[in-house]
Amino acid sequence: MVKQYNITLEDVPKRWYNILPDLPEPLPPHTDPETGESRLAQLPKYILGECLKQEFSEDRWIDIPEGVQDLYAQAGRPRPLFRAKLLEEKLKTPARLYYKSEFYSPTGSHKVNTALAQAYYAKKEGYERLTTETGAGQWGTALSYAAALADIECTVYWVRAVYKWKMERLNFMKLYGSTVHASPSPMTKSGKELYDQDNDHPGSLGIAISEGVEHAIEDDGAIYCLGSVLNHVLTHQTIIGLETQKQFELADDYPDMMISCLGGGSNFGGFTIPFLGEVCRGEKDIKFLAAQSEVAPNLTGEYRYDFGDHAGLTPMLKMYTVGHQASMAPIKGDGLRYHGAAPILSLLRHHGLIDTVAYPQDEKHVFERAQMFIRTEGFLPAPESAYSVCAAIDEALKCKETGEEKCIAFNISGHGFMDMHGYTEVLER
Amino acid sequence: MVKQYNITLEDVPKRWYNILPDLPEPLPPHTDPETGESRLAQLPKYILGECLKQEFSEDRWIDIPEGVQDLYAQAGRPRPLFRAKLLEEKLKTPARLYYKSEFYSPTGSHKVNTALAQAYYAKKEGYERLTTETGAGQWGTALSYAAALADIECTVYWVRAVYKWKMERLNFMKLYGSTVHASPSPMTKSGKELYDQDNDHPGSLGIAISEGVEHAIEDDGAIYCLGSVLNHVLTHQTIIGLETQKQFELADDYPDMMISCLGGGSNFGGFTIPFLGEVCRGEKDIKFLAAQSEVAPNLTGEYRYDFGDHAGLTPMLKMYTVGHQASMAPIKGDGLRYHGAAPILSLLRHHGLIDTVAYPQDEKHVFERAQMFIRTEGFLPAPESAYSVCAAIDEALKCKETGEEKCIAFNISGHGFMDMHGYTEVLER
Numbered sequence: 104m105v106k107q108y109n110i111t112l113e114d115v116p117k118r119w120y121n122i123l124p125d126l127p128e129p130l131p132p133h134t135d136p137e138t139g140e141s142r143l144a145q146l147p148k149y150i151l152g153e154c155l156k157q158e159f160s161e162d163r164w165i166d167i168p169e170g171v172q173d174l175y176a177q178a179g180r181p182r183p184l185f186r187a188k189l190l191e192e193k194l195k196t197p198a199r200l201y202y203k204s205e206f207y208s209p210t211g212s213h214k215v216n217t218a219l220a221q222a223y224y225a226k227k228e229g230y231e232r233l234t235t236e237t238g239a240g241q242w243g244t245a246l247s248y249a250a251a252l253a254d255i256e257c258t259v260y261w262v263r264a265v266y267k268w269k270m271e272r273l274n275f276m277k278l279y280g281s282t283v284h285a286s287p288s289p290m291t292k293s294g295k296e297l298y299d300q301d302n303d304h305p306g307s308l309g310i311a312i313s314e315g316v317e318h319a320i321e322d323d324g325a326i327y328c329l330g331s332v333l334n335h336v337l338t339h340q341t342i343i344g345l346e347t348q349k350q351f352e353l354a355d356d357y358p359d360m361m362i363s364c365l366g367g368g369s370n371f372g373g374f375t376i377p378f379l380g381e382v383c384r385g386e387k388d389i390k391f392l393a394a395q396s397e398v399a400p401n402l403t404g405e406y407r408y409d410f411g412d413h414a415g416l417t418p419m420l421k422m423y424t425v426g427h428q429a430s431m432a433p434i435k436g437d438g439l440r441y442h443g444a445a446p447i448l449s450l451l452r453h454h455g456l457i458d459t460v461a462y463p464q465d466e467k468h469v470f471e472r473a474q475m476f477i478r479t480e481g482f483l484p485a486p487e488s489a490y491s492v493c494a495a496i497d498e499a500l501k502c503k504e505t506g507e508e509k510c511i512a513f514n515i516s517g518h519g520f521m522d523m524h525g526y527t528e529v530l531e532r
Numbered sequence: 533m534v535k536q537y538n539i540t541l542e543d544v545p546k547r548w549y550n551i552l553p554d555l556p557e558p559l560p561p562h563t564d565p566e567t568g569e570s571r572l573a574q575l576p577k578y579i580l581g582e583c584l585k586q587e588f589s590e591d592r593w594i595d596i597p598e599g600v601q602d603l604y605a606q607a608g609r610p611r612p613l614f615r616a617k618l619l620e621e622k623l624k625t626p627a628r629l630y631y632k633s634e635f636y637s638p639t640g641s642h643k644v645n646t647a648l649a650q651a652y653y654a655k656k657e658g659y660e661r662l663t664t665e666t667g668a669g670q671w672g673t674a675l676s677y678a679a680a681l682a683d684i685e686c687t688v689y690w691v692r693a694v695y696k697w698k699m700e701r702l703n704f705m706k707l708y709g710s711t712v713h714a715s716p717s718p719m720t721k722s723g724k725e726l727y728d729q730d731n732d733h734p735g736s737l738g739i740a741i742s743e744g745v746e747h748a749i750e751d752d753g754a755i756y757c758l759g760s761v762l763n764h765v766l767t768h769q770t771i772i773g774l775e776t777q778k779q780f781e782l783a784d785d786y787p788d789m790m791i792s793c794l795g796g797g798s799n800f801g802g803f804t805i806p807f808l809g810e811v812c813r814g815e816k817d818i819k820f821l822a823a824q825s826e827v828a829p830n831l832t833g834e835y836r837y838d839f840g841d842h843a844g845l846t847p848m849l850k851m852y853t854v855g856h857q858a859s860m861a862p863i864k865g866d867g868l869r870y871h872g873a874a875p876i877l878s879l880l881r882h883h884g885l886i887d888t889v890a891y892p893q894d895e896k897h898v899f900e901r902a903q904m905f906i907r908t909e910g911f912l913p914a915p916e917s918a919y920s921v922c923a924a925i926d927e928a929l930k931c932k933e934t935g936e937e938k939c940i941a942f943n944i945s946g947h948g949f950m951d952m953h954g955y956t957e958v959l960e961r
Contacts, residue, residue: 106605106606107605111540112534112537173535177536207608209910209912251906252908252910270953271949271952274952274956278906278907279906279907477707478709480606480681481607483638483704520640520700520704524700527703530707
């Protein structure tokens with residue numbers, strides 16, 4: 104029984120896939136709010152030139168620079184696609200289950216795929232410092248790693264609610280040489296306003312983004328890097344799905360359904376966009392399911408223009424959102440705690456191509472399903488990835504009822520080695 | 533610049549290499565002590581039948597059962613060999629550095645290579661329960677994982693000094709469904725004696741082995757699994773070195789020197805034995821260097837018969853040892869804290885084929901070198917693997933002085949995601 108499919112290093116895709124030209128309608132442009140100064144005009148002050156070009160590119164394929172290809176190899180790409188044979192047997196499902204192993208990453212998640220590209224471009228464009236935000240901590244670690252490899256400084260604004268309980272991940276970022284501030288911090292204007300009201304303010308991803316952006320605008324040698332939501336970030340992440348397509352060819356199989364968790368959308372998008380492109384072009388018929396939390400079910404929110412951050416420093420993006428200043432209760436899968444879904448995915452959702460399921464705040468069901476996966480397949484998913492696993496198992500059990508021999512693919516975007524007390528707390532609750 | 537070499541799943545070796553027939557002299561047999569009952573006669577009560585056969589086999593090649601091959605694929609084999617180009621540039625060394633990525637493992641270390649084999653054989657031989665000991669926790673996690681996949685129970689006796697500060701790893705073992713006791717425990721006769729004297733006794737690997745062995749002897753449905761030292765364990769681990777040989781062929785290069793850390797010897801042996809075999813057969817000229825701790829520098833001890841455990845329940849093994857009841861101060865690289873080196877490696881050391889270096893108890897130099905590696909190559913080694921990294925960097929710097937264009941290969945046997953406070957404590961000391 105073959106349990107693993109992988110391509111060779113030579114077969115790792117050399118181009119990212121840009122879905123913009125294949126969308127069912129043109130992507131509504133990022134815009135300025137009706138009042139106040141222009142946010143669009145400020146973009147070049149904090150987004151990398153090359154990334155801005157990619158953000159609005161109509162080219163279907165974007166060459167991955169050789170330097171970035173080398174870094175992908177260094178980060179352990181390609182990553183295998185696994186057939187979940189033991190889980191299938193345990194569930195007694197007629198469904199065929201496959202999972203992509205983005206957890207085999209130097210820092211523990213898929214976030215390195217865009218971090219390495221952005222740090223590479225930053226160095227090339229002459230910047231000396233990177234700034235960013237992080238929620239669960241995976242993105243902050245990934246950018247710290249990429250910055251260390253590029254020998255460039257990095258400052259991370261980290262949502263305080265998470266900063267406080269993930270001491271190990273904090274130390275990991277520092278080990279790479281990064282400076283890390285709990286957010287809201289007194290270091291920026293947008294942070295200080297909230298910090299002065301409450302110096303134990305739990306923060307949010309939106310607030311932390313405001314701080315990272317503001318820092319980069321104020322500091323000429325610094326550039327801001329975003330880890331999700333924007334088009335170019337999702338484009339960099341398509342390396343996941345493009346590899347997966349080649350691996351499915353080796354498996355002589357193809358997904359009927361693809362599942363992943365969705366916060367801002369970078370892992371969901373990276374995994375599914377090459378397949379969504381096939382559906383958009385009428386070549387394939389695949390269902391897509393996003394696993395979310397009830398505390399931030401952005402795909403069931405409104406489809407409208409909203410800011411990407413809390414303070415309203417970014418341009419407005421047309422997206423499914425629960426509101427850029429919505430308050431969201433803390434959960435262990437903190438990476439899912441973001442108010443809006445990436446514009447590309449929002450448009451596809453609007454056209455009925457993406458379904459969603461949201462799990463309760465207590466996360467009990469999610470972690471129990473993850474435990475079932477751990478005890479059969481042996482891998483420890485990150486709390487966010489536990490949502491992918493959970494939705495995949497739920498779907499496989501539906502197939503058991505209906506007898507459908509569906510091919511279900513899901514992405515495990517990160518590992519949970521540094522999130523063990525999240526597991527313990529939820530399972531022993 | 534190629535940074536990674538890997539073989540395909542199809543090319544993963546299908547046989548383990550057994551060095552016994554290639555040794556420069558026959559391996560001194562395991563024996564009984566001069567007084568008291570026979571330990572050899574008891575072996576079948578606690579060591580798997582298939583493993584005992586392999587322990588004394590004179591066959592150079594041992595077929596890996598198809599079921600174990602499948603499990604290796606499931607555990608993500610093959611694992612890439614990386615060229616440490618960024619580290620070389622940082623060090624300005626003329627040496628070529630390569631490292632094997634055993635850290636890309638479901639539980640975080642190379643220990644799964646023998647855990648999966650032993651759990652597979654246990655299931656086949658009709659056992660219902662596994663018992664074992666663990667020091668750093670990597671072996672206990674690996675066996676818990678393998679037991680879960682084989683759907684068989686597992687009890688782990690864990691050195692108390694480590695059990696107490698690695699709460700996450702403890703919870704990880706429990707997540708797999710294992711029962712874990714701090715050792716010495718009141719659960720066994722050999723543990724209870726020490727526990728009754730001091731119920732906060734820090735324990736040692738030798739004591740924990742006594743407990744695991746005793747448990748298996750007393751319980752008919754249970755069998756004991758050892759994670760290091762014995763011939764069959766090292767043989768299972770040769771999958772590491774056999775893969776590495778094929779990867780060096782792809783790199784069109786070959787090591788002049790091989791380095792790894794050595795506690796009992798399973799990762800060192802697994803990595804080097806296929807190459808040591810080439811040296812024994814006169815086909816190659818390679819230097820081998822074991823990185824150890826000054827608290828357990830067993831390779832600089834005496835070469836004599838000694839017990840493998842604290843209580844003297846095992847047969848006597850001819851090995852380099854600091855004494856089976858030696859007390860050893862705690863260190864973060866706890867996996868290196870064992871009194872004896874595997875008999876196979878001890879014999880090769882005795883014949884001058886293996887050199888050793890031991891680092892001070894404060895581990896400052898070791899962790900500083902590891903940090904240099906983390907900031908250039910990006911991977912986070914386990915505390916034990918930090919010793920491999922440290923020795924490799926020290927050797928590369930010697931090459932800088934001499935101008936030698938040496939090819940140095942080292943093994944990173946595990947990752948440090950669950951050992952971050954070890955890093956922080958040592959580096960901030």
